[in-house]
Amino acid sequence: MVLGFKLRDSLRNKRDISTIVKRNDRLEELIELIKERYVDTVNTDLLYQDAVTGILDPLDPHTVYISAEDARIANSELDGGFSGIGVEFSIMHDTVNVTSVTENGPAAKAGMVSGDQLIKVGDSVVAGTRITSERIMALLRGRQGSNVSITIRPIAYEGSRTVQVTRDMIPLYSVDANIMLDSRTGYIKVDRFSATTYEEFTKALAELKKEGATQLIVDLRDNRGGYLDAATSISDELLDNDKLIVSTRGRHTPRIDHSAKEKGAFESGKLIVLVNESSASASEVLAGAVQDWDRGLIIGRRTYGKGLVQEQYEMPDGAALRLTIARYYTPSGRSIQRSFSEGRDVYNEDLENRLLDGELTGKEQVRPADTTPYHTAKGRLVYGGGGITPDVYVPYDTARWSDPLFKRAFSDEMRQAIHDHYVRNRDLLSYSSIQDFTRAFNGEDKIISNYIGLLPPDEQRQVAKHITVQGSNKLFRTQIKAQLARYLFRDNGYYSIRLREDAMVNKALSIINGTQYDAILNGQRIIAQNK
The missing domain is CATH 1.10.10 (Arc Repressor Mutant, subunit A)
Known part of the structure; x- marks a missing residue:
């Protein structure tokens, strides 16, 4: 049983579809018939993708078919890395300019620095009006351990030189920043919840505590989610005493409770979580747990409203199906998922409608999407059915x-x-x-x-x-x-x-360093106005 659970976690909810369903070739037979007998030439790959998309259309908006190329990119982002040389670049004046070099990465070990210009990768000249970012990335990425010869024009002196770089796994960091905002307030920006996010977060938190952080701001704005276990592991660092973080259940999926188990690195001390209309899924798990247990304050704007759990099934050709198998519920019992009963188009227009209605800009009062009442540990009234509503509302700065x-x-x-x-x-x-x-x-x-x-x-x-x-x-x-x-x-x-110059961060600092923090946790709600 222990090995089974370990294997489940290592697979990160990716499964071979052939292990779940029996093969049925009716769709393939139909497409093959069209290919052999149809009057005109057709792209059978697009035909198949359109057919699968049509099958999924009546389901929820987050059950999707992903092409092999899109699946490869998405998996590399969530798995935390890819094989390459470790540089960021920008094409300016028809020249590839290195703008950042990964610390201790292959390029850094070869002596490359920001400001260097790429002239050749292997035998390919990488300059001129026809050069594209896609082509450069294809040339720089490759099998781990493989060598590539790169000719550069160094920033430090005139002329050129050729360096040999051995490709290696390049981390895609999900914690963008960890800095001290003042003498006691640490700030951590989490871009997504990937396979390496928890490790990055705990490292960042430890560094901030060494610098004197006794209170913390976690920025989840524009974080669209990712791995659920990354969000629950970070929540475990903030919550104590076996507190429930989130529960999941579905028609074919029994209830699973995720609770705080370990001694967390920041179980006390003032805590603020920043969210906005693009904070989704795993971000809402963390924010919901913090809010329901009154562990800290949520500041910003109502979150996206995605409370569905997907399991990814791999296709033989590298494509994938992300199938919704459960809903998740916050500790108070809230489902954060907003309604998709009117179809995918209406569902996808929600943010635009919230902007037009004035909710995002502060012109209209923030109204709950679902009026079913829930209560936090201290008895504060909260709602579900459409994202996490913040304790302190800061409108979108349209000006x-x-x-x-x-x-x-x-x-x-x-x-x-x-x-x-x-x-x-x-x-x-x-x-x-x-x-x-x-x-x-x-x-x-x-x-x-x-x-x-x-x-x-x-x-x-x-x-x-x-x-x-x-x-x-x-x-x-x-x-x-x-x-x-x-x-x-x-x-x-x-x-x-x-x-x-960030209005939401400045509002968070004024609250965490003032007297309002405790007052809000005891039920006071504040709306911030942009000046």
Whole structure:
């Protein structure tokens, strides 16, 4: 029995479909007949995919057929890695520029650094107007242990050199950042729940505690979920005394309870979880457990509302079927899954409707999708049927995202200007810490000037006009500085600066450091307004 459970966990809910159902060739026979006798040429692969999609259409929106290529990509993201050389790159001026090198990865061991340019991979020249990101990735990735010859133009000196790189497994990190927001508040950004997330989280938490963190903000915004056991393991670090985290059950699946078992690394101390309308599935498991046990506060906007458990069945050709087998329920008994009774199209339009109705922007009061009452451990009233409703509501900042200058901060031209500044100013490497860079760097004006020079004349005048607006200018400069900090200090550098202008993080800091934290846990609800 022990071996069976271990095997189940290692397979991560991936099963061969042939072990579950008996073979039935009616669909294959039909498609083969069409292929042999139909008047015109048809793509039988697309025909098969459309047929399977049609079969699944009446079921819930999360039961889906995944092509072999999409399944490969999705599995690599959740399994936590792929075989490659360990670089991130960007194509600028028809040239492949290395923007980040994985620490202790194959490329780093070969001496490659951010700012290097790729000239050749093997015998293939990787420069010119026809080069694509897809082609570069295909050339750089390969079998673990295989060697690849790469010719680079180093950032440190003129000329070129060729390095031999041995491909290895490259981790896809799911914890984007772990930083101290102040002298006692740690911050961890979790992008998804993959096979390595729990290990990454505990490592990040340990580092923050060494730096003096006694209270914690966990950011699950835009986290679409992933492995359930990753979410329950992290919840176990936050909850004590065998507390129920989540239960799952379905028509053919008996009830399974997931409870806190181990001594957690952060069972006491103030805790805030940040969520938004794109926090889904496993994110809602963690947020629901924290809220139902009054372990901490949920701040942000109502979550996505996905409370269904999928099991993945592998097809012989590498494709997969993700089949919903159960629903999950929070400790108070809530089902977070929102209704899909009106079909997939209506279901997929939910976020757009919430924006139009004013729920996301604070124009309308947040109303529960299901009025069935549930109660937290301290008796606070909560609801299910449509996501986790936060204890403190922070509306979507429409003014910021509609600001044309804010959008320009992430444009291709700005990306080019920041990269060029990094390449041309090697004295940037003298900054020893994020704090040192944040305090001393003042080169935003040079980057802005270079950026404007990359624009057409009519756009140059528009940008110059927008920069004179004080609020826009401050945000614009913050984003520039944050993106440059990523070159020097990876994602921790980026988030250390960007979060200074984050309304939800600032609201969380004011609550966790003030008197409202305990008041809200005792039943007070607060709505934050963007200024």
